[in-house]
Amino acid sequence: MSKAAEIDIVSVSKVYGATTAVHAISLKIPPGSYCCFLGPSGCGKTSTLRMIAGHESISSGDVRLGNVVVTDFPPAKRGTAMMFQSYALFPHLDLIDNVAFSLKMKGVDKDARRAKALDMLKLMQMEPYATRRPAQLSGGQQQRVALARALITDPEALLLDEPLSALDPFLKIRMRAELKRLQKDLGITFVHVTHSQEEAMALADLIVIMNDGRIEQAASPREVFERPATAFVARFMGDHNVLSGRAVASDLNGIVAFETSGGQVFRVSGKPHQPGEPVDIGIRTDRVRLAAATDDAPGFNGVVSNIEYRGASVKLTVIGAGSDDFTVILSDADYFAQPVTVGDAVALSWALEDAVLLGRVTA
CATH class of the missing domain: 2.40.50.100 (RNA polymerase II/Efflux pump adaptor protein, barrel-sandwich hybrid domain)
Incomplete structure (x- = not known):
């Protein structure tokens, strides 16, 4: 696996016509940390994740990965990988070819890419299902395949857009533990968007709470819980009266x-x-x-x-x-x-x- 890189967001804004979705935010995400962006719908957290990934253009400001300014790089050149909320698996391909797809696009030969895909499926404990198609899997199994596909490129940072939202409550708790274990084992930076306070508290080293396109607080779960920075954070986290x-x-x-x-x-x-x-x-x-x-x-x-x-x-x-x-x-x-x-x-x-x-x- 690649070594983890610090993600440095420098005065980044996103403007759609007359609407500013993200207001000149600045944030350093330490290398090898688990960072959760948390906030209500429409607060700018997914736009921020997509700007880090390169799936959304930056209106002003810069994103650095390690020492490299990646603001104008296409997604495949950034050293990041993104796992989408929908998992976006190819229904007509078996799991090996789903996981190996990005290596195929890069011209890696068939035997090498399939061998690496099998290694990734082993990491996700999905090797016994390697020849199945996505429709034959449960939601939790599909998620593991989507994770394997994102990680096969050896990213310095894995970006996750509400990865647990489609799962039932019991499976959510199990997959939370899986994500935390995986992040510790791989040692790379995870950036995870969620609207669940419980999920962020359970997973994150760093919680970034957004509201109306601005960062209200970026701190450890304990600090957010014990010392909310603003009335919005205190109300949103739900453990303080204001x-x-x-x-x-x-x-x-x-x-x-x-x-x-x-x-x-x-x-x-x-x-x-x-x-x-x-x-x-x-x-x-x-x-x-x-x-x-x-x-x-x-x-x-x-x-x-x-x-x-x-x-x-x-x-x-x-x-x-x-x-x-x-x-x-x-x-x-x-x-x-x-x-x-x-x-x-x-x-x-x-x-x-x-x-x-x-x-x-x-x-």
């Missing part, structure tokens, strides 16, 4: 006081804000407690609007502090020790260190 307001005061101890539209004042640790400046804070859903606020534990009173029993945990939805869906995740033991019902008034609080002062992406 409260918004305007700064009232900042003190020398790094505490910012802010007031919500409902007139409640909260405190958060973070860089000073001028009075009147907008403030967003994120509060971990699993760190909120059914307990009254104190000097050391900010909080508010609200009304329970929904309860979901989840086995090991219970999810409460509470209306209050300007939020219609403030979420509290309690362990089943904590909930049943102090059960509440829909319509109950509850006091909620959290430790000061469990609230994060969120930033904002500049346009």
Whole structure:
């Protein structure tokens, strides 16, 4: 296999007519890492992947693979391989010829390309099916063949466009483990587009969260989970509540006081804000407690609007502090020790260190 290369995206934009799909993003993807682009439909993640692959032209900026600027290279000359969401296997060819197809296009002789295709099918544990056609395979088996076909060219980076979206939930989890194992074994850079937070958290060394053509945060899964950079990231990842307001005061101890539209004042640790400046804070859903606020534990009173029993945990939805869906995740033991019902008034609080002062992406 080729050695892995760093992918350097330098001020890359994609413009379609009057619409800007990607706004001058810059990002370094370390060599040999597993990077997931994550975000809602239409956020620019697939356009970015296709620009790295060369299947989409770059409106401005550059893409480097290692030390080589590949912006104007055709896909076959970039040192990348792409696995498409549809797998795009040839129905009339057996698995060996499907996997060997790109080598055939490069003029590699029949025996050599078929031998290498068989090696790739062995790597994917698909050798016993080598003479079958794609229609005789399950979805998971087709995916393995598509991976073998992408990897036969010894790419420095493998690009995957929503590779698990067509699989059933049980198979998705199995194939996640397969992809992670494969990436570690091969040691090459994987760049994987997904709209599933769980998938990105399970696979990635680096998660790149996009929204409206911009990068909101690029960080390790743990940092994204523990310290979301913006209100969008906090909401999209689903593990933080967001409260918004305007700064009232900042003190020398790094505490910012802010007031919500409902007139409640909260405190958060973070860089000073001028009075009147907008403030967003994120509060971990699993760190909120059914307990009254104190000097050391900010909080508010609200009304329970929904309860979901989840086995090991219970999810409460509470209306209050300007939020219609403030979420509290309690362990089943904590909930049943102090059960509440829909319509109950509850006091909620959290430790000061469990609230994060969120930033904002500049346009």
